[in-house]
Amino acid sequence: MAYKKRSDGRKFDELRPIEAKLGVIARADGSAYFKIGNTEAYAAVYGPRDLYPRFLQNPEKGVLRCSYGMMAFAGSGDRVRPGPSRRSTEISTVTQRALSPVIDLDEFPNAVVDVYIQLSQTDAGSRCAGICAASMALADAGIVMKDMVAAVAVGKIDKTMIVDLDYEEEAFEGEVADIPIAIIPSSGEYTLLQMDGRIEKEDLMKALELGKEVCKKIVKIQRETIRENFKRSEK
Amino acid sequence: MNHSRKSHIIEYLNKDTRYDGRKLLEFRKFEFKQGIIKTAEGSAWVRLGDTEVIAGVKFELGQPYPDIPEEGTMMVNVELLPLSSPEFEPGPPGEWAVEVSRVVDRGIRESKVIDTRSLCVEKGKLVWNILIDICPINEAGNLLDVSGIAAYLALEDAKFPDREDDKVDYKKLTNKKLKLSGMPIPISVLKIGDKLIVDPIPEEESILDARLTVCTLNDKIISALQKGGGVPLNDKDISEMIDIAFKKAKEIRLKINKG
Numbered sequence: 001m002a003y004k005k006r007s008d009g010r011k012f013d014e015l016r017p018i019e020a021k022l023g024v025i026a027r028a029d030g031s032a033y034f035k036i037g038n039t040e041a042y043a044a045v046y047g048p049r050d051l052y053p054r055f056l057q058n059p060e061k062g063v064l065r066c067s068y069g070m071m072a073f074a075g076s077g078d079r080v081r082p083g084p085s086r087r088s089t090e091i092s093t094v095t096q097r098a099l100s101p102v103i104d105l106d107e108f109p110n111a112v113v114d115v116y117i118q119l120s121q122t123d124a125g126s127r128c129a130g131i132c133a134a135s136m137a138l139a140d141a142g143i144v145m146k147d148m149v150a151a152v153a154v155g156k157i158d159k160t161m162i163v164d165l166d167y168e169e170e171a172f173e174g175e176v177a178d179i180p181i182a183i184i185p186s187s188g189e190y191t192l193l194q195m196d197g198r199i200e201k202e203d204l205m206k207a208l209e210l211g212k213e214v215c216k217k218i219v220k221i222q223r224e225t226i227r228e229n230f231k232r233s234e235k
Numbered sequence: 236m237n238h239s240r241k242s243h244i245i246e247y248l249n250k251d252t253r254y255d256g257r258k259l260l261e262f263r264k265f266e267f268k269q270g271i272i273k274t275a276e277g278s279a280w281v282r283l284g285d286t287e288v289i290a291g292v293k294f295e296l297g298q299p300y301p302d303i304p305e306e307g308t309m310m311v312n313v314e315l316l317p318l319s320s321p322e323f324e325p326g327p328p329g330e331w332a333v334e335v336s337r338v339v340d341r342g343i344r345e346s347k348v349i350d351t352r353s354l355c356v357e358k359g360k361l362v363w364n365i366l367i368d369i370c371p372i373n374e375a376g377n378l379l380d381v382s383g384i385a386a387y388l389a390l391e392d393a394k395f396p397d398r399e400d401d402k403v404d405y406k407k408l409t410n411k412k413l414k415l416s417g418m419p420i421p422i423s424v425l426k427i428g429d430k431l432i433v434d435p436i437p438e439e440e441s442i443l444d445a446r447l448t449v450c451t452l453n454d455k456i457i458s459a460l461q462k463g464g465g466v467p468l469n470d471k472d473i474s475e476m477i478d479i480a481f482k483k484a485k486e487i488r489l490k491i492n493k494g
Contacts, residue, residue, distance in 0.1 A: 025373045026285045027320050038273050042372060044318040067325060072312065072368035073275035073291025077405050079366050082314050083327070116318035118370065120289055121274045 003158040003172065008037075012162045015152070015214055018221050020132075022140050022229040030141025032225075034133035037166055038123035043133035044116045045141040048105070051112035062105030066096040066115045068130055074119045076167050091127045098131050098151065098182040098192035104144040113143060124167040125153045131182050131192065136222050140229070150218040151182035151192060154211040156199055161207050163214045179207055183215040241442050248430045254438055260479060262434045265490055267384070269392040276408060277393025281385040283434065285375035290385035292367050292393040296401050299355070299362040307354020307362035311340035313369045313382050320374035338461045339369070339383045342419040342450030346458030349390070350414055361401055365390075365413070376436040379448055383421035384487060390415060417452030420487050421459065422480035424449065426466065431475060433483055447473065449480035 006012065016037030025031035028044035035041070051057045068091040070080045095117065105113065115137065117130035128151035135149040154163050156177040162169065170178055177199035182192035190208075199207070244254045251259055263284030272278035275291035299306060313336040315323045328336070343349065354363040367389060369382045390413055397407035425432050426445040435443070446463035457477065462468060468476070 025319065026375060027373055028318070042318060046317075046321050049321075067317070069316075071289065071291065071370045072314070072366070073272055073278065073293050076274055078403075079293040079295060079368070082312065082368070114317070116316065118316055118318050120370070121272045123273070 003160045003162075003174070006162070007168055008166065012160055013210055013214065015164045015217060016166065018218065020136065020221050020225040022136060022225055028137070028141075030137045030139070030143070032133045032136035032140055034129050034136065036125060036129050036132075036164065038121055039125050039129045040120045040122075041126065041129040041133040042118045042120065043130065043137040045113060045134075045137045045143070046116070047113040047141075048108040048111035049114070051110060056112075057110040059109050062108030062111040062113060064096055064100045064103060064105065064113050064115065066092050066099065066117065066134065068092045068095055068117045068127065070119045070122065070126070074121050076122065091130070094192055094194065095127065095131055095134065099134055099138065099149055101189075101191050102135075102146045102149055102184055103138060104146065107144075113138075113141075122167075124165050124170045125180070127192075128152050128180050128182070132218060132222065136226060139226050147184045147186045148219050148222050149182050149191060150185060150215040150222060151180065152211055152214055152218060153178055153180045154207040154214075155179050155197070156203055156207060161203070161210055163210055177203075177207070179204070179211070181208065181211045181215075183212060185215060185219045188212060240438060244438060244442060245428060248427055248432070251430075253432065255436060259430060259432050260483070262483065262486070265487065267388055267491070269388055274405075275389070276396055276405075277389045277391070279385050279388030279392060281381055281388065283377060283381045283384075284436070285373055286377055286381050287372040288369055288378070288381050288385045289372060290367060290369045290382070290389035292365060292389045294393075294396050294403065295364045295366060296356070296361055296398060296403055297364050299359065303351075304359040305355045306351035307364055308351065309340075309344060309349055309365040309367065311343065311367045311369070311386055312336050313339065313371075313378075315374070316370055319371040323374065334461070334463075335379050335382055338379060338421065338448055338450070338459060339386050342383055342421050342459040343386065343390070346417060346419060346450075346452050346456070348415050348417045348419055348452065348458070350416065353414055356398075363395070365393075374437075376440055377423060377434045380421050380423050380434065383419065383450060384491075387419055388491065417456070417458070418488050418491070419450050419452055419458050420484040421448050421450040422483045423447070424476040424479050426464070426468070426472060426476075431472075431479060433479060445472070447476040447480075449477050451481055451484045454481060454485060
């Protein structure tokens with residue numbers, strides 16, 4: 001089964017429409033909203049604040065703690081039971097790894113920065129949307145960052161390389177490779193790399209190259225949103 | 236909260252005004268949207284002042300309870316997401332989460348707003364279960380009332396999904412809606428000193444003496460009550476608080492009906 005045309009009419013290297021907002025959660029120290037297609041993520045940052053239990057504290061520098069969760073009605077099928085699952089625990093871990101290389105918590109020994117990500121609806125790519133939102137929320141909270149982090153899923157369906165898979169594409173009956181990545185745009189380095197499906201090395205490298213290109217578009221939107229918000233608050 | 240802020244709030248209340256400038260029985264700005272979540276069969280977004288929640292309804296097929304073979308079920312769950320407030324911590328639901336969930340649940344359940352018999356697919360074998368989940372995005376006071384309003388709006392928006400035997404096809408929604416026989420709106424009336432207020436901000440909630448949440452279905456019928464706070468209430472308090480709840484719920488219903 002050849003994949004010639006995307007079901008929603010996008011080009012193979014085209015992202016779904018993105019909507020980004022900053023400062024959407026009044027009680028958080030920083031927050032952001034990132035919607036790509038029908039995948040919608042909220043991120044809130046609390047801290048740096050005291051870390052309990054104390055044995056988790058690091059006297060050298062602050063700790064980044066990430067938590068990913070889906071609202072009960074955000075899945076495409078049955079209700080998602082609230083609370084941590086194996087899936088959400090793993091995504092929390094890889095999200096923490098995706099973000100920690102760009103943030104500087106040397107000034108905050110024994111403290112924690114909590115990042116809470118919640119998906120209110122999903123159509124694939126939810127961990128990437130969560131990372132995009134969290135990266136903006138960290139900036140909004142005034143955490144010192146070396147760069148933004150932009151994330152997207154790239155992949156291969158049949159013989160075609162595509163970016164930003166939706167749920168229907170992930171579930172394609174045939175050969176699929178789904179590769180969520182996160183990138184530090186200034187260095188081109190990867191902070192998230194996962195994959196499931198089947199792919200050859202050459203194709204993987206091509207997919208990563210494609211991902212790097214579209215991440216530039218994402219980071220542009222992230223930066224513009226932050227800049228706009230900053231201008232508004234200056235007025 | 237520090238002592239000076241508490242005395243500040245009380246000082247204002249004694250002048251019949253609020254910490255944020257409102258009148259004693261004045262709600263903050265109320266906004267809502269329905270049908271905002273594509274993965275839910277019904278949904279609503281509600282904002283009251285800075286408090287913002289999303290409610291979603293999911294339909295599931297299951298076996299009925301043996302004692303009610305012709306009835307489906309409903310459940311309300313409020314998740315106090317740590318995302319929405321510095322005071323909420325991760326972990327299993329605490330007392331407040333359970334209380335909010337149960338009071339909203341009772342306001343809809345016991346009043347039979349949803350005719351659970353209409354959820355029966357096959358007697359004794361298959362019924363619809365209605366699951367209403369409420370997630371705060373920003374918790375800035377009066378979460379119980381906002382959750383209750385959001386639950387109703389999401390139910391009003393909900394459409395049955397398609398099904399084949401006992402399998403639900405969540406991709407296809409039918410045009411069939413739930414029949415709702417009332418508009419349950421919970422209103423929490425707080426007593427601080429000898430003053431009664433509605434739609435509290437967190438600073439006011441933290442110093443309340445007593446709270447009475449009154450859920451009403453219309454201008455006549457009360458469908459749930461819950462007293463909170465450590466100070467007892469007398470008959471006069473209760474009577475006044477119920478009158479206020481009817482009046483404020485009526486205002487909310489008017490705004491909902493206007494759209």
